[in-house]
Amino acid sequence: MFLLGGVAELCSDRLPINDALGVLALVVFGWFAVSGNFFGPGLVAYAYVILWLAVRLPKPLHRVGHHNDYSYGVYIYSFVVQQVMAKFGVQAIGLLGFFTASALVSTGLAMLSWHWVEKPALRLKNWTPSKLRERPDEPAPPRGGGPTEDVSEGSTAAPPSRFPTPELHREAAVASAPA
Template sequence: MGMVFLGQVAVSRDNNLNLIRMIAAFAVLVSHAWPIALGPQAVQPLKALTGQTLGTLSVWVFFAISGYLITLSFVRTDDVPRFVLARARRLVPGLIVSVILVAFVIGPIVTTLPLAAYLSDPATGSFLWRNVLMAMPQFHLPGVFETQPYTDVVGSIWTLFYEVLCYVGVLIVGMMGLLHKRRAMAVGVVIYAVAWLSMTGTGLHPKLTALHQLSLPFIIGMAFYLWRDRVPLHGAIAVLGFLPAILLHNTVCAVPAFVIAISYATFWLAYVPGGVIRAYNKVGDYSYGLYIYAFPLQGLAVWLVPGQGPWLNIAIATPLTLICAVASWHVVERPAMEGRFRLSPTAALRPHG
């Protein structure tokens, strides 16, 4: 059998992307169990070994997949309103419902304030609009989790703002017609790489630092799509791809090499292994719900059983989060994506990401 290229196998929805995203979302839950149960000083899994937390590695996987699929979505759609509507339908309805449930179900149950004081506190109202708008997320609610090792009510959703910024980048590049021009995109990728390396460790504003970090796997995912017909997929390459990251340890190129290796391994796992694992696609895409509900429910787990360790936190929070994720997918996310919740008269487009 000859070499298989990404462009040959990435031609349908028959892949392992839903499963990979689900595993990545669960890995974020696992990673967060340490600071949520023990406090922000706790050393998270893989941090000592790789220099990155398990949660960070999982977010890289999310952004690499997103870079690939969002680029594919714009190229196939080639229609700005439909593209924007598809992205909004994928992210916003599920986020709105989750924020409302955290503020008006979990919050009133666990707050140390009287209910009237909690509901009338300006921070309760701002929690809704700030987190739905994503740009200035609010992590605290009045009197909620204030005596626990980690006081944030929500945590993971901070990455959604940078996800949207990356979508905007695809939109701008797509509107300029550059996604169909490989030479121009190659120049753009080189300029981005030089800029990324030159800005590393320069003390940027925190938001620029976050964009600097998260845009990297997204851009790499875009590159995998644009040059998909030239990307061979092989298990040996997926394993050996981590060697440059190891050799470049403690250099400015270590993180890019690591992100490239993880991205390549992700796409190999997504499109080459088959068999029974492909049956997961019949279940549903619960990864987004797992991602946005895990953090507040892990905090709720600590409130229910004070003094717990990370593994007990995982054991308690996982089934609670899965229930919310499954409900979110079937009741909110999938209907919104399929256009059953009309956001505009524009025809519905099932998004790819």
Template sequence: MKSELLIEKIHSRSNNLDFIRLIAAVLVIVSHSYPITGQQTELFSSISRGQWTFGGIAVSIFFVISGFLISKSYEHSNLKQFILNRILRLFPAIWIVTILTVLVLGPLLTTLTLSEYFRNYSTWSYFNNAFLISIQYGLPGVFENNVYPSAINGSIWTLPYEILCYIGLAIIGYYGLIKKGKGVLLLFIIIFILNSIIPQQLLNTNIHGFLLGSLLELILYFLMGAIFYSYRESIKLKPIWAIGCIVVLIITMQLGNFKGAFLFCGSYLIVFFAFYGKSIFSKVSKYGDLSYGIYIYAFPVQQIVQWKLNNQTSPFINFMISLPITLMFAFFSWHLVEKQALKFKKNTSNSSANQLKGDVNQCN
């Protein structure tokens, strides 16, 4: 079986990254359809004997790809441009979904009078979500009788963690640790050890809205993506290694430690399927990069479906109704909001068109 060096593939516009992110975003909808409809055990949780969910896998995929692409982006921009690029990619879409949630969804669905709704402090404090500060999940009188009560957008909890990863990468990039590679690897090893030895009770500690365990875990996936980029000149994409990774994941799915195996084997598979051989799914991006829009619109759409059908839905029905509606919102989010913001990035950047393309393909 032939192998290919990663560095030989990453500069091509023809890759499967958009497709992988799209699948991950859809998996989040699948995963959320279970708690939203009152089902206790999610599909992959059953398959893996309670080790993980499709949602957890999807978020990990996002962070691996993000670590890889954001590392690439940092090397093609200065610190000021890097910060601006991240703001333009992340915030415009979340601003719009927050405004629509507070000023459209809330007034239409609240059980309160409009006067009571708009006088309630929680209505206006929800706007903090637009800046990903102190995430608030509910609005007064909205979805209070749903099976999964009050939560309007449970997906956005990961976005503040991603911002922390951006900040951390900017710091290590400033000191040249991305180019050196060993610095990123050393940081990964330190956090991996900490995540392994810290007691579970302490990992459950909430630090200013961040769960320590979730923070360390997501940083590890982000750094794994950064490691793949830093060592791109040495890493080979070999089918036999990919097959070995699949076998390991299947075994650990039944015997245990699947999450630990996925950190290494899953990350390799993500990069392998993104860049190895002919990128047969690269054309999916011609419709737009819909994964971020899917991620931030799906949960409220699923809750609306549940509310509209009087909580009488199954995970399958909720998913099948919610998916096309969410895709519509994601399509308009990309073409009317996200793409327009990226045009401003293009106008203010000194980077080449190819570098812009790399920046556009950022993870959520």
């Protein structure tokens, strides 16, 4: 399924999303699901149904996950939850009951994961240790190991760096900016 989603993203400019194909995929998915032979074409049809619904569902539903995104937690916990529930015989309550119970437990774990792990981790995505941050009130340390001009014999100064410094990038950006 992950591969199908990745291929759909790569080919999104050539992947037609229309109602006729969506309904056809829904019928194919339903037929394979009811027949008990879900793998193969059934998975491809299921992937298309998910993409089609994502595009065609009413606009208010497009905001689902805008503030709290539980999708990754559901993705990583659902299989484990279903396997543990099956180990303890929960499937005896029937398909609908098993689906409902596993969906509720998986969603609960996904919510905990989002609020306790993922969201706090995302707050740190742009964090830089203080030793690596440039302070605007202090001049940046020289690049290339120190002074490069007037290197006399016996000096331990490093040769000039082959790589442009951030200052050169800033100067080039300012020079090429439209007036």
